[in-house]
Amino acid sequence: MSDLRPVPTREECAALDAADPLAGLREEFLLPEGVLYLDGNSLGALPRRAPERVREMVEQEWGHGLIRSWNDAGWYGMPRRLGARLSPMLGAAPGQVVVCDSTSVNLFKVLSAALRLRPGRRTVLAENAAFPTDLYITEGVTGVFDGARSVLLPSAADLDDHLGEDVAAVVLSHVDYRTGELLDMAAVTERVHRAGALMIWDVCHTAGALPVEFDRCQVDFAVGCGYKYLNGGPGAPAFLYVAERHQADARQPLSGWFGHARPFAFEPGYEPVDGVGRFLTGTPPLLGMAALDASLDVWEKVDLQAVRTKSLALTDLFMDLVEPLGLPVVTPRQQTLRGSQVALRHPDGYAVVQALIERGVIGDFRAPDLIRFGFTPLYLSYTDVWDSARHLAEVLETGEWREERFTRRGAVT
Amino acid sequence: MSDLRPVPTREECAALDAADPLAGLREEFLLPEGVLYLDGNSLGALPRRAPERVREMVEQEWGHGLIRSWNDAGWYGMPRRLGARLSPMLGAAPGQVVVCDSTSVNLFKVLSAALRLRPGRRTVLAENAAFPTDLYITEGVTGVFDGARSVLLPSAADLDDHLGEDVAAVVLSHVDYRTGELLDMAAVTERVHRAGALMIWDVCHTAGALPVEFDRCQVDFAVGCGYKYLNGGPGAPAFLYVAERHQADARQPLSGWFGHARPFAFEPGYEPVDGVGRFLTGTPPLLGMAALDASLDVWEKVDLQAVRTKSLALTDLFMDLVEPLGLPVVTPRQQTLRGSQVALRHPDGYAVVQALIERGVIGDFRAPDLIRFGFTPLYLSYTDVWDSARHLAEVLETGEWREERFTRRGAVT
Numbered sequence: 001m002s003d004l005r006p007v008p009t010r011e012e013c014a015a016l017d018a019a020d021p022l023a024g025l026r027e028e029f030l031l032p033e034g035v036l037y038l039d040g041n042s043l044g045a046l047p048r049r050a051p052e053r054v055r056e057m058v059e060q061e062w063g064h065g066l067i068r069s070w071n072d073a074g075w076y077g078m079p080r081r082l083g084a085r086l087s088p089m090l091g092a093a094p095g096q097v098v099v100c101d102s103t104s105v106n107l108f109k110v111l112s113a114a115l116r117l118r119p120g121r122r123t124v125l126a127e128n129a130a131f132p133t134d135l136y137i138t139e140g141v142t143g144v145f146d147g148a149r150s151v152l153l154p155s156a157a158d159l160d161d162h163l164g165e166d167v168a169a170v171v172l173s174h175v176d177y178r179t180g181e182l183l184d185m186a187a188v189t190e191r192v193h194r195a196g197a198l199m200i201w202d203v204c205h206t207a208g209a210l211p212v213e214f215d216r217c218q219v220d221f222a223v224g225c226g227y228k229y230l231n232g233g234p235g236a237p238a239f240l241y242v243a244e245r246h247q248a249d250a251r252q253p254l255s256g257w258f259g260h261a262r263p264f265a266f267e268p269g270y271e272p273v274d275g276v277g278r279f280l281t282g283t284p285p286l287l288g289m290a291a292l293d294a295s296l297d298v299w300e301k302v303d304l305q306a307v308r309t310k311s312l313a314l315t316d317l318f319m320d321l322v323e324p325l326g327l328p329v330v331t332p333r334q335q336t337l338r339g340s341q342v343a344l345r346h347p348d349g350y351a352v353v354q355a356l357i358e359r360g361v362i363g364d365f366r367a368p369d370l371i372r373f374g375f376t377p378l379y380l381s382y383t384d385v386w387d388s389a390r391h392l393a394e395v396l397e398t399g400e401w402r403e404e405r406f407t408r409r410g411a412v413t
Numbered sequence: 414m415s416d417l418r419p420v421p422t423r424e425e426c427a428a429l430d431a432a433d434p435l436a437g438l439r440e441e442f443l444l445p446e447g448v449l450y451l452d453g454n455s456l457g458a459l460p461r462r463a464p465e466r467v468r469e470m471v472e473q474e475w476g477h478g479l480i481r482s483w484n485d486a487g488w489y490g491m492p493r494r495l496g497a498r499l500s501p502m503l504g505a506a507p508g509q510v511v512v513c514d515s516t517s518v519n520l521f522k523v524l525s526a527a528l529r530l531r532p533g534r535r536t537v538l539a540e541n542a543a544f545p546t547d548l549y550i551t552e553g554v555t556g557v558f559d560g561a562r563s564v565l566l567p568s569a570a571d572l573d574d575h576l577g578e579d580v581a582a583v584v585l586s587h588v589d590y591r592t593g594e595l596l597d598m599a600a601v602t603e604r605v606h607r608a609g610a611l612m613i614w615d616v617c618h619t620a621g622a623l624p625v626e627f628d629r630c631q632v633d634f635a636v637g638c639g640y641k642y643l644n645g646g647p648g649a650p651a652f653l654y655v656a657e658r659h660q661a662d663a664r665q666p667l668s669g670w671f672g673h674a675r676p677f678a679f680e681p682g683y684e685p686v687d688g689v690g691r692f693l694t695g696t697p698p699l700l701g702m703a704a705l706d707a708s709l710d711v712w713e714k715v716d717l718q719a720v721r722t723k724s725l726a727l728t729d730l731f732m733d734l735v736e737p738l739g740l741p742v743v744t745p746r747q748q749t750l751r752g753s754q755v756a757l758r759h760p761d762g763y764a765v766v767q768a769l770i771e772r773g774v775i776g777d778f779r780a781p782d783l784i785r786f787g788f789t790p791l792y793l794s795y796t797d798v799w800d801s802a803r804h805l806a807e808v809l810e811t812g813e814w815r816e817e818r819f820t821r822r823g824a825v826t
Contacts, residue, residue: 032477039480046476054471054700055464062647063459064445067452067775075647102695104669105518112557128681133670133695136683140666144525146559152681227696234475234488235699253553256517257546265780268541268565270549282515282546283640286648287467287700362480367678 007320010390013382022310022377028298029231029379036388038363041177041205041341041374044231044295053294057287078289079258079280083239085296086230089304090203090222091213092241098276099239099292100258100284103204103225106240107137107171109252109279110221113242114169114198115145116251121168121197125159128152131177134202138171156183163195169220170197174212175205175339178366180315180331182210182339186217193218204228207239208299209340209376210308214241221246229340229376230299232292237285242276256281298378310377311340314385318342318373321389325396330370341374348401350409352392355401361391420733423803426795435723435790441711442644442792449801451776454590454618454754454787457644457708466707470700491702492671492693496652498709499643502717503616503635504626505654511689512652512705513671513697516617516638519653520550522665522692523634524582526655527611528558529664531581534610538575539584541565542591547584547615569596576608582633583610587625588618588752591779593728593744595623595752599630606631617641620652621712622753622789623721627654634659642753642789643712645705650698655689669694711791723790724753727798731755731786734802738809743783754787761814763822765805768814774804 008016017023029045031037037045061073070076083097090097100106111124122145126138135152142148151162156172163170170192175182185201192199198220206212208229214222220243226236242250251272257263258280261273272278312335319329319342327344346352346369353365363373373388395401421429430436442458444450450458474486483489496510503510513519524537535558539551548565555561566575569585576583583605588595598614605612611633619625621642627635633656639649655663664685670676671693674686685691725748732742732755741758745751759765759782766778776786786801808814 030472030476032479035479037479043475043480045479046471051468051471051476054467058459058464058467058646058704059443062456063443063464066445066448066450066458067456067777068770069647101514101518102669102698104671104695105514105667108667130681131670132673132676132679132681132683135681136668136670136673139683140668143664143668144557144666225696233471233700234482235697235702237698238695253557254518254521255549255553255556256515257544257549258517260545260549263545266545268543268545268548270552282517282651283638284648285515285650285698285701287646287704288698289648291471291700357481364480 007324008317008386010383010386013386016382020310020382022306023381025298025302025378026381031379034360036361036384037379038361038373038375038388040376041228042364043227043234044229044376045379047231047295047298049297050233050291050294054287054290057290075286078286079284080277082289082292082296083276086239089207089212089299090241091211091215093215093244096244096276097239097241098280099226099237099289100280101238103202103223103238104133104137105254106223106238107134107202108141109254110200110223110240110242111138111141111169111171112145113250113252114200114221115141115148117198117246117249118168121166122147122149123166124148124150124169124171125162125167126150126152126171127156127173128154129176129178130171130173131202131204134171134173156188159188159191163192163197165196167195167197169200171200171202173202173205175209177205178370178372179343180339180341182337185213185219189217189219205339205341209311211304219243226292230292231295233288235288236292237288240279242279247275250278252279254281258282258284302378307377311375314375314377314380314382315340315342317382318375318385318389321386322392325393340376341372344371345369346371348407351401351406352395354406355395356391359391359395361388420737421730421799423796423799426799429795433723433794435719436794438711438715438791439794444792447773449774449797450792451774451786451788451801453789454641454785455777456640456647457642457789458792460644460708460711462710463646463704463707467700467703470703488699491699492697493690495702495705495709496689499652502620502625502712503654504624504628506628506657509657509689510652510654511693512639512650512702513693514651516615516636516651517546517550518667519636519651520547520584520615521554522667523613523636523653523655524551524554524584525558526663526665527582527613527634528554528561530611530659530662534579534581535561536579537561537563537582537584538572538580539563539565540569540586541567542589543584543586544590544615544617547586551584569601572601573604576605576610578609580608580610582613584613584615586615586618588622590618591783591785592756593752593754595750598626598632602630602632618752618754622724624717632656639705643705644708646701648701649705650701653692655692660688663691665692667694671695671697715791720790724788727788727790727793727795728753728755730795731788731798731802734799735805738806753789754785757784758782759784761820764814764819765808767819768808769804772804772808774801
């Protein structure tokens, strides 16, 4: 790291906060006192309006409206309505996004559809370092389609070596969940198309973190989750995108009644509805949808390009501040190559994270040695970043992470 | 209908209520004033404790605990913990039930697993009159498994004619969602086993309506929903059952990270965890789980046999009361042959249901001509049933259902 810059002082950070056009958005969230939350890339914070919106669904729509709320409260339309609210953040023209199920289930659907759209090809490429559920689902899908197989690339950089004539689809994460590395969606999609394959993007670590442009990049399918940067709440429903040009021919095997052309005609044979709705399956998880709905109210006030600008400033700042600590930074320094997180290596990363959490700085640990910090411009300030870096320095300087209560592993990390 | 009995008076119903050992449970629910709710077989009523439990998850566990709640609030264990709470109601020894996803997604998983457990057999039998999503998912599963096909029986009574050597699995509803007819779980399962096939029960209209005995009946797999008689809320997570004897060999293709042996080791290869947990897929929908958790608090106070006794008394009473109206009753009169609903035929059933709803009597309509009333002993009284039957009589006597505002179809019925 030769490009050492002058490290900003806390006062300089306070000045940045005073000039931050997004600073007021912090008020849209309810965060606990004394917490510096750098884990919004794992579970986003609670939007201020979410408790009331959920309460309204529980007490009014469920308790009072009962079954009538399917019509009167618009429950039936929620997968599409929330999809429409998300679309501008994803660079998707209307009618291509629905909110439903989990990311894993949605990947099963779109990957199955992709294999059917390329019947002469049976190979699916994925990246060894992908978030594992993407690999497990790829394994699951290729395990049921006759002759299908998956090939795991050592890294996305090896894509060209494997883009042969048998490749039906490529599944990649836009941002690597560990390193924070960002791929070039347009360029990669184009290479995949040139090889005759279909491109499926996992944007779990992108949606709400930076502008995404599915349509412009000619993406075929995408999946993403509602509970990270989107702040939709724990286990929030996920979403999927199906490019309009594929919808008429796309068939997915999780063909439940919500994807039927006439779900309330109760016909015995499946006939998929026109459009992206054919990727719906069962009854939607409405309580989770209410929370996500409230979180989207916040996003309506936000210019995602401004979020990206601040995100890059926050991650730049954090890397500048922690560089003197000497921990290897695995996140790319180059702005165009990273998402909205910074990952550092430490052989005892688990214990360091636990020691930070006790200080109120919440990041997370990913085996074997990564300390991961997510930067969410809607509710993090420059001084928050400064204070977090200071705590990390103190944890390392004092060696307090060596205490036994930090090194003992919990059930879930 | 030759066995005309003396029809009880409202006073006699009030006496039955006064002697009803379950009467106090009505206080466990929040129901709107002026509503007689006979649609708990479609969406159960709001348990009194649900709003507070959901609020606690939103404000405390999510808002305050944030990512720490995966450990501290026990989020990680919820699919198994709720499954364990449900197990006694399903006659299932521990370790065979998990709460997750939707009924449709869960049927995809267990039917796929069943086909794999019978590799030499490729036929799946289902019933033409099943709730359509079961048929659509059966179509979806057989569409991806090489050589698999589904055969729709005209009715469950035709099962024996089709139980040939190619039948891998049979999917049936324990209670028919339209007629309310109840199948003999033990006898049907035994016939299916004698033919060498596996039995998958859909207990959407059974769980919480009457005692179910998966273990005693040697059931192989089952799925069911959380939002009907269980009162788990709109789009509540569903559940699935996998008999312990199948778990070691059962593999399902929706192999997401929550079903992995070590989900937080983030390994690239899928290795299913021991036990029913291998049927989990993605991150669980936690807000919905909180509501279901609260609904299970009520069930802990209830003897399901007493629920069944009252359910049969309520449905007997309703059938006695409406018999003089002359509408064909499609629900079996014989107690052992019905679940907890009563369905009547009327050529203008849609309009009749709308007219009843305006009077505060909420039942529902199923095309082409069924009026469906669900009877939920936890929050319905004998006088409620008497009053509902009286309203139905008045709607028919006055002919008010002929008014245009009732005959005009809404988006969702």
